[in-house]
Amino acid sequence: MQPQVQSEHRVINGLSYLSVIFMPVGFPLLVLITAAFTQLAPDVTRSARHALILQLLPFICFIVLAFSIGGISLFTSVNGRFLAGSGLIIGAALVLLSVVLYLYNIYRAIRIFAA
Secondary structure, eight states, X not given: OOOOOOGGGHHHHHHHHHHHHHSTTHHHHHXXXXXXXXXXXXXXXXXXXXXXXXXXXXXXXHHHHHHHHHHHHHHSOOOHHHHHHHHHHHHHXXXXXXXXXXXXXXXXXXXXXXX
């Protein structure tokens, strides 16, 4: 169940999610920094925090993937074909995750604007 969004905050809440198109991570971060120094409504802060997490998640997953595959190849004697194959499969899964999160951000923005 999604919390109720006040009508006067609908634009800024929707833009926090829609910013995945024009300014990923930047806009929700800007809203959170602004909320730290002003009295913004809790629903604005919650939407910005949620949008920021949704936009950072694919980036964090790709960083973890890169370090884990690099660490496996450096510190073990794993077959190169196995490493390349598993890296390809995990990379494809992370690309799929990124696309799903991108579409979910747009879906959330449309739901907020339509409410």
